[in-house]
Amino acid sequence: MxxxxxxxxxxxxxxxxxxxxxxxxxxxxxxxxxxxxxxxxxxxxxxxxxxxxxxxxxxxxxxxxxxxxxxxxxxxxxxxxxxxxxxxxxxxxxxxxxxxxxxxxxxxxxxxxxxxxxxxxxxxxxxxxxxxxxxxxxxxxxxxxxxxxxxxxxxxxxxxxxxxxxxxxxxxxxxxxxxxxxxxxxxxxxxxxxxxxxxxxxxxxxxxxxxxxxxxxxxxxxxxxxxxxxxxxxxxxxxxxxxxxAPPAHADLRADVAGIQVRLLQAQDIPRLLVLEHKKWNDGQAASAEAMAQRMAAHPRLCMGAFCPDTGEALASLFLKPISEEQLQRARTWADCAEIGGQGGSQPSRDLFGISLSSISPQGVEAIFAFFFPRALKAGWRQVYLGSPVPGLARWRQMEPHAPVESYVYATHRGAPLDPQLRYYWKKGFKTIVACRADYFPHPESLDYGVVLRGRIPLSSLAPLWRHMPLPWLRGMERCLARML
Ligand SMILES: CC(C)(COP(=O)(O)OP(=O)(O)OC[C@H]1O[C@@H](n2cnc3c(N)ncnc32)[C@H](O)[C@@H]1OP(=O)(O)O)[C@@H](O)C(=O)NCCC(=O)NCCS
Ligand SMILES: [Fe+2]
Ligand SMILES: [Fe+2]
The missing domain is CATH 1.10.620 (Ribonucleotide Reductase, subunit A)
Known part of the structure; x- marks a missing residue:
């Protein structure tokens, strides 16, 4: 050597x-x-x-x-x-x-x-x-x-x-x-x-x-x-x-799940993504066109969207980025985690951070997940972290003014988290709470708290095997993988 x-x-x-x-x-x-x-x-x-x-x-x-x-x-x-x-x-x-x-x-x-x-x-x-x-x-x-x-x-x-x-x-x-x-x-x-x-x-x-x-x-x-x-x-x-x-035609980078078209995002998708973004986030929370363009340029294979095939309307979007253990430990806020280029100088990682998920269609989210998992396996990604709001916190606080926030964040009902959004992610496989952080992002219903969650990409421990498997075979496993979450 x-x-x-x-x-x-x-x-x-x-x-x-x-x-x-x-x-x-x-x-x-x-x-x-x-x-x-x-x-x-x-x-x-x-x-x-x-x-x-x-x-x-x-x-x-x-x-x-x-x-x-x-x-x-x-x-x-x-x-x-x-x-x-x-x-x-x-x-x-x-x-x-x-x-x-x-x-x-x-x-x-x-x-x-x-x-x-x-x-x-x-x-x-x-x-x-x-x-x-x-x-x-x-x-x-x-x-x-x-x-x-x-x-x-x-x-x-x-x-x-x-x-x-x-x-x-x-x-x-x-x-x-x-x-x-x-x-x-x-x-x-x-x-x-x-x-x-x-x-x-x-x-x-x-x-x-x-x-x-x-x-x-x-x-x-x-x-x-x-x-x-x-x-x-x-x-x-x-x-x-x-x-x-000449090989036969095939749309390798697109997937049609339940009639929804999923694809990697490109700059020309930004106007439609902004419409979706402003339906789900307020002005202080919504990402700007520049932020979206920056995410796409830095990690083009980690930004994807689900679109209605008839109208072209954006139904759901998911932006991810690689994150190192060190960056995750250091980050106090969502902005620290989501910062593009913030991984410089640290060890390469096999983990991702979900910068944002926005959706007006549960099927759109399902289609994105089904699109992403085979590709994530092939690329060797292992775990996904994300910062979730806890939208039930403000209401809970009115009833429990003195209890620590953690007692709400960790509270469960029939085995699943009490908070509706933590429950949503729990059902999608994000079952581990890594941290509960104050002043994480502006979100009044969550009293600006954020909960960092971790989900493992199913079957990712067999990474060396997937890397050698052709993508079309892995795509055949899409539905199966989505169900394993
Ligand atoms: C979270 C989100 C992506 C889920 O989208 P979706 O898959 O289309 O699913 P829905 O919006 O229909 O929500 C599904 C379930 O999760 C629950 N849920 C998810 N987020 C919630 C929230 N912020 N407040 C209350 N309930 C929520 C809903 O109660 C719903 O439960 P139900 O099926 O019993 O009605 C979408 O609501 C969204 O874009 N929210 C705003 C942005 C956001 O908070 N993103 C995640 C942080 S990065
Ligand atoms: Fe080419
Ligand atoms: Fe090329």
Whole structure:
């Protein structure tokens, strides 16, 4: 095992276990905003040739939404690289120039074929990254979270580009393979250039020497030989006929439970989420659009919503974030727990904090839980904490002016908590009271008290098993899991 030189105060520089593995993903990130822009334009241009009302049109629209979200996330990621002293701005600008050149040199069918090839290659790398013990460290760091989200979406949606190519963009077999080789060479060259540039920066700034750099590359070659061989086989797979290559359509990131559509939230959902938020919280309590956008940007896979498929109305929303034991211990108020980016510097954790749950439909909440559990198992989350109001407290206090608050919080009726909201969460599996805190959040019926509750994600102790199980199998267990709560 090699030693990694990490300057004090910079815990995230070599976030992916070794410098080389971190460089590799950072190198991809630099080419993503403009690369994805190329893919988006190629897909949108080609989709215009689809007949009106073709189901593939809706798939392309969803694909484009996902790519735009990736772009936004990677722009922030790259800005962070620039702040760390890497040459990110210049390298990104070079990529943008190269992409413009390609767009001018190719016609729309060729652009689509190149986009499909890039998508195929991205999915190939993504599968490798998601594999347990693979190229990507699976922990609670921001980079790991972002990459797991992005890679899962790439694996799920690359087929849209292949299907569009099959439907409207037929180029000859030779041209399709030619453009595929071109895409592979572009990726290889750019990733190698960026990796080299990162190394030069770290060497110049005395963070990494030649020996450690070479060791880090050798370590990757030795450990991931089998993965590289698998990639080589997958790479050759593009030679198959297009009909065999394009996987069938499936909406992997959405689930329809009892006719309710659940999905990961995106910025364009905010206006509808605000309507829901103001139905359930007063002005002092409701989250602002900025707060919602910040939660989504920081933890895109931990913000989800249930929507009415007919009207698009938001029925329920759930915002979560990773939280460390230390942050939880330190936090006095809801705002301390919910603070985005408050985990910095501490140990990665397997625990989540429920920032907020809002609902006007019990079925919406059920649908969100059913959507979330298989994904939580796959991601390896173990426990969820949340801060609940105790809305019966003010009324109880009038009858019991001198008794300690705890005697109400812990009071039960037929085994279940007396307070209606604690009972609500108790029925949903949040059975452990971790703390009862005064001045937790503004909530008059609760006299501003909050109760921190903990629930274990069912079956999460078998985490290593779930990580290797395909998501569709876990999704098959959705209802079962929801019932186990
Ligand atoms: C808590 C909440 C998410 C539950 O939504 P839901 O799943 O759609 O369920 P309902 O609102 O129909 O409530 C279900 C049950 O829980 C009880 N309950 C939940 N929250 C309650 C509260 N604040 N006051 C009184 N009862 C409450 C209800 O009495 C109801 O019981 P019933 O079925 O016997 O009538 C929703 O009421 C809400 O958004 N509340 C405001 C925001 C909030 O407090 N969020 C949680 C803190 S992060
Ligand atoms: Fe993407
Ligand atoms: Fe993609």
């Amino acid at each position: 090699q030693t990694v030189v990490v300057a004090p105060g910079e815990p995230e520089r070599f976030w992916n276990r070794t410098p080389f593995r971190s460089y590799l993903f950072n190198a991809f990130s630099l080419l993503l905003p403009s690369g994805e822009q190329f893919v988006i334009r190629a897909m949108e241009g080609a989709a215009a040739h689809l007949p009106e009302g073709a189901p593939l049109k809706a798939e392309v629209a969803q694909f484009v939404r996902e790519e735009r979200a990736h772009q936004r996330a990677h722009r922030l990621y790259n800005a962070q690289l620039a702040r760390q002293g890497y040459n990110a701005v210049a390298l990104e600008a070079r990529m943008e120039g190269a992409v413009q050149g390609l767009e001018q040199a190719l016609d729309w069918r060729e652009r689509l074929a190149l986009a499909a090839a890039l998508e195929y290659l991205t999915a190939l790398v993504s599968r490798q990254a998601l594999r347990g013990g693979g190229w990507l460290v699976h922990d609670a760091s921001r980079q790991s979270n972002l990459w797991r989200w992005h890679c899962e979406e790439e694996v799920a949606h690359h087929g849209v580009a292949l299907r569009l190519l099959r439907e409207v963009g037929q180029v000859s077999y030779g041209r399709r393979l030619g453009l595929y080789v071109l895409a592979s060479l572009i990726l290889l060259r750019d990733v190698a250039c960026h990796t080299w540039d990162f190394f030069r920066t770290d060497r110049a700034q005395g963070r990494l020497g030649w020996l450690a750099g070479v060791r880090s590359v050798a370590d990757f070659g030795l450990r991931h030989g089998a993965g590289l061989a698998r990639m080589a086989v997958g790479w050759l797979g593009y030679g198959l006929p297009l009909g065999r290559l």
